[in-house]
Amino acid sequence: MIARSRRSRAAAASRLFSGLWGAAALASVPAGAIWSDDPALNLVVADGASEQVQPKVVALADGGFYVSWFDNATGGYDVRLQRLSASGVELWPHNGILVADRSLSSTTDYGLSVDAAGNALLAFNDDSQPTERIVVSKISPAGVALWGTPGIAVSDSKAFLASPRVAGTDDGEVVVAWFQSPDTVLQRLDPSGTALWAAGGIALAHSGDTFVLSDLQATGSNGGLDTGNVIVSWVRYVTFAGAKHLWAQKLDPDGAPLWGAGHRQVFDLDGGSLQFGNFPGFEPDGAGGAVFAWYTSTPSLQVRVQRLLAAGTEAFAHDGVEVSTDGSRLRVDPSAAFDLDAGELTVFWVEKNSLQSQHGLYGQRLDALGARLWGSEGIPFLALGATEITQVRALPALTATLAGAAEGGTGSHALVAWAETVAFDDQPIRAARVDATGGLVWAPPVTTLKSSATSTSRLAAATSSDGFAAFAWTDGEALRDLEAQNLNLDGTLGTWPFFADGFETGGTTAWSATFP
Secondary structure, eight states: OEEOOOOOHHHHHHHHHHHHHHHHHGGGSOTTOSOOSOTTSOEEEEOOSSOEEEEEEEEOTTSOEEEEEEEOTTSBOEEEEEEEOTTOOBSSOTTOEEEEOOOBSSOOOOEEEEOTTSOEEEEEEEOSSSSOEEEEEEEOTTSOBTTOSSOEEOOOOOSOEEEEEEEEOTTSOEEEEEEETTEEEEEEEOTTOOBOSSTTOEEEOOTTOEEEEEEEEEOOOTTTTTTTOEEEEEEEESSTTSOOEEEEEEEOTTOOBSSOTTOEEEEOOTTOEEOTTOOOOEEEOSSSOEEEEEEEEESSSEEEEEEEOTTSOBSSSTTOEESOOOTTSEEEEEEEEEETTTTEEEEEEEEEOTTSOOEEEEEEEEOTTOOBSSOTTOEEEEEEESSEEEEEEEEEEOOSOHHHHTTOOOOSEEEEEEEEESBTTBOOEEEEEEOTTSOBOSSSSEEEEEOSSSOEEEEEEEEOTTSOEEEEEEEOSSSOEEEEEEEOTTSOOSOOOTTTTOSOOTTOHHHHOOOO
16 A cells, blocks of 8 residues: 655645634534544444444545445445545534445445545445446535436446446546456546446456456646556466466556556566465556555565556566565565655555564665665564554655645655554554654654554545545444544644634644644
8 A cells, every 4th residue: 555645735725714614613513523632532434233344535625535435234235425524524414325225245345536526436346236237436525426326337247346446537537447357347437427438348358367456546647748547457367376466557548558568567576476365556656657565475475665657667676676685574564655756655564573473563765766765674663572563554744834735745754554453352553653764753653543442444544635644444343333533743633723823824833833
């Protein structure tokens, strides 16, 4: 998992002044209906009768978020969606709106994105018809299903269908991808939902190979050089038990491959393989390319990273750079934050001893050519110990003042969050901020996001356009509710006190202070 963020001065200022209304309205907001400043009392987004699982979160231009999940309150793992303001206020009814009423007994992965107009985009398996299909739904900021209920079907095959992804492009269109055994298939839709590519989509296929979709992201405009383009990645194998390799391709608005007919092999090391069942995500680098972080199962459990530039050329050595040269230990579960201004990335992962009985949190920073900046083994942020570390999530952290950060730039700091398995049903969530030298910024250096003695699963993360981070997860083994929490750049929880000195923005402590 990799994350990247930019900000807009005008948008931040607009939201600041809109806080006048928000401050007046808080008196009518029920207790607990905004971001909590207490890690024992996180924001409850969904608490239906049964489990709420597989949360996803994406940021909006207004500083808020869309949060999606599968809800099993009535059976079938229905698709639901909620919109949160920048203050954590639920803008739609509690437990969200119903996107799709399903009757499934199990789930695969699905896609959540946002289009250029701020509409939510969801792609998922739908069983409302005799033949299961892949459906794309567009939900307006007001909660209206713009493409009907449950949405527009893009698949027309009776093959096994799974794990769709969706991306809103900068030109206002939508690209959806899914696994249609044995191929990865893509379709493009205009704002009205009309399919723009061939009926049934464009298949990425090769005789004798299986291409299982891994991720799909829009590139962003890149100064007009990549308008409407998307990047797609997939795991390629020949036999089910054979080696798993990571491939990628960039497609233009007509569906033409921009990285050659043979695609790009991000990782195809002879004798090497990704972990079975692992489908790494990636993040566009903001310059027409993409940054990848993954781990291998053979020849050993090892984390690697790679950046593909806009033309598809590799910035690092082929098959990626290993984050550590220490061959005595193992590494899994990487997550990276990319700093576009410096062309550098910070990656965090779970370090394990050879018996996998001890676990730690390590990090590494790589320059634009892939050189390791934090030593040959990286930096241990949590030394190896008996407590299991899982669900590592990295996000960029801006380094300027709030006002200065609004001018743009990604900053050189990174946020990292993770879950600690204190006991089977006790998994607190922690976070830290790390600077470009590997130093821990906050005092104390670690913030607890969630402290309740319950389990944590499927931790999702996003960076607000206001700069802070938001996290969502399924909480507990019994109730399995969906909870969320924000994290400010200074390590605090809860809504930023923009009006600490009254309603005058100029000179207020919160507005003018440089975050540590």
